[in-house]
Amino acid sequence: MTRALLLLLALFSATTVLAQDAKGDPAEGRLKAYTCTGCHGITGWKNAYPSYHVPRIGGQNYDYLVAALTEYKKGERKHPTMRAQGESLSDADIADIAAFLSSLNSAE
Numbered sequence: 684m685t686r687a688l689l690l691l692l693a694l695f696s697a698t699t700v701l702a703q704d705a706k707g708d709p710a711e712g713r714l715k716a717y718t719c720t721g722c723h724g725i726t727g728w729k730n731a732y733p734s735y736h737v738p739r740i741g742g743q744n745y746d747y748l749v750a751a752l753t754e755y756k757k758g759e760r761k762h763p764t765m766r767a768q769g770e771s772l773s774d775a776d777i778a779d780i781a782a783f784l785s786s787l788n789s790a791e
């Protein structure tokens with residue numbers, strides 16, 4: 684009885700951990716981030732600095748990217764162009780894009 688209970692508990696916590704780790708799909712994010720490259724200049728999926736200043740987003744921390752995009756989406760960050768970008772994204776889009784961008788090697 685105790686054994687079965689422990690097994691159940693173990694299974695339960697394993698699925699909880701998996702659910703929390705679900706960070707979005709980088710392959711999806713790669714497609715969804717296509718429009719971002721016009722301004723953020725991810726040429727050949729590396730970072731190039733565009734001719735006017737935009738923040739480097741490739742290789743950024745996942746949680747940071749999700750937070751920044753969510754803030755633009757909600758209007759907590761006021762920048763008009765990025766706000767328009769954020770508003771067009773769903774939470775799932777943001778997770779996918781952040782998964783893709785954070786998977787890029789910032790040193791390349």
Ligand code: HEC
Nearest residue numbers: 716718719721722737738740748751752762764765768780
């Ligand atoms: C029209 C040009 C343009 C496009 C398109 C664009 N961005 Fe931006 N992005 C900017 C500019 C300019 C800033 C700096 C805004 C500011 O100062 O708040 C910025 C800021 C950001 C930041 C905040 C970075 C930081 O360090 O604070 C993130 C994250 C970001 N963009 C992601 C994206 C993503 C993802 C997309 C595609 C869905 C995208 N951007 C499309 C111009 C653009």
